[in-house]
Amino acid sequence: MNYWLFKSEPGEFGIDDLANSPGKTNNWDGVRNYQARNMMRDQMKKGDLGFFYHSNCEQPGIVGTITIVREGYSDHTAFDPKDKHFDAKSDPENPRWFMVDVKLKRKFSTELQLKYLKQFADKELQGFQLLMRGNRLSVMPVTKEHWDFIDSLV
């Protein structure tokens, strides 16, 4: 089993939007970065767990956990010219972008704010990509050690 972290802007799609989705499940579409795409297409497996992270907002942080319930498949939003994630270069016959389906596992009663997590950057969370300078990946792997530590903070 693998562990991941998914970033989303709460104004676009926050954890409550996932909670309010049918079956608390939705597709994680709109990823337009090749590294992130490769992870979604090749490495994410049904049953993997992920952190739900709110980015680009007043209080960025980890707000809950999700389960991967469907493995990588074609991101159809790339084919819709009206969609903000439209990509004319993605061919339905040979899609460029992929998504997975995720289900809300747990919404934290207390958010683990980025500024709180940072105090562990040189200790328990050393090497955690989220805390590293210049990190911009919207989907990233999390080690079991980091996952367990963060989980213990909730």
Place this chain on the structure above:
DNA sequence: GCCAACGTTGGC
């Protein structure tokens, strides 16, 4: 709104 970091694009 600013700006550092970094990915992508495109001319050569």
Place this chain on the structure above:
DNA sequence: GCCAACGTTGGC
């Protein structure tokens, strides 16, 4: 293949 220009991310 190099690299400057440009666009995006995302914390602050």
